[in-house]
Amino acid sequence: QQxxxxxxxxxxxxKGGISIINCAYENTAFDYFxxxxxxxGKGPALLxxxxxxxxxxxxxxxTISFNxxxxxxxxxxxxxxxxxxxxxxxxxxxxxxxxxxxxxKGITLSVRP
Amino acid sequence: xxxVTQSSRYLVKRTGEKVFLECVQDMxxxxxxxxxxxxxxxxxxxxxxYDVKMKEKGDIPEGYSVSREKKERxxxxxxxxxxxxxxMYLCASSLGGAVGDTxxxxxxxxxxTVV
Numbered sequence: 604q605q606x607x608x609x610x611x612x613x614x615x616x617x618k619g620g621i622s623i624i625n626c627a628y629e630n631t632a633f634d635y636f637x638x639x640x641x642x643x644g645k646g647p648a649l650l651x652x653x654x655x656x657x658x659x660x661x662x663x664x665x666t667i668s669f670n671x672x673x674x675x676x677x678x679x680x681x682x683x684x685x686x687x688x689x690x691x692x693x694x695x696x697x698x699x700x701x702x703x704x705x706x707x708k709g710i711t712l713s714v715r716p
Numbered sequence: 717x718x719x720v721t722q723s724s725r726y727l728v729k730r731t732g733e734k735v736f737l738e739c740v741q742d743m744x745x746x747x748x749x750x751x752x753x754x755x756x757x758x759x760x761x762x763x764x765x766y767d768v769k770m771k772e773k774g775d776i777p778e779g780y781s782v783s784r785e786k787k788e789r790x791x792x793x794x795x796x797x798x799x800x801x802x803x804m805y806l807c808a809s810s811l812g813g814a815v816g817d818t819x820x821x822x823x824x825x826x827x828x829t830v831v
Contacts, residue, residue: 635818646806646822692759701766702818703749708758
């Protein structure tokens, strides 16, 4: 059973455009939803995260939108740049002493110059 | 900065060999994790540990074991390597404890090829 589902599987965007990646989860106990960014040859690194007490969080060009009733959250990258080309993973967990992240399958974003 | 160091970037091993993948973190984190990353399958949790000498199975523990004798070190062991264990292996750590801070810090990965 896949608890965290990402879509689309890949995305190509022109420079300056908006990249949108969606994620759906099943476990209603999840209360922490991060996005991780991975460049080739590197491990994933935390990009931005949200908790369900807010519907949106923005950090620079990156915004997470969260819809608790639909059990969905999405990552929006405004003014996409070639340097944003990477693999993006959504994840979710129930926070606590022994929490562990459940990741989606990842999406490869390519931003064309 | 938190640093998670994996002992090898690339490994080539023969079928049937016992393989050790080592991971060290330098931030006194409680939790440590081993994931494998395969195209189209994302990151799948193999094992995790929330304290020294403690371990729990993740989603795909078959064919693997782990060891955590010291807080900073978490080892993944392939008892008898098989070709279907050819993959990228990623170690991660997080603060854990009663606060439950969940940001995970990843190493750069070990690309293991079993021939």
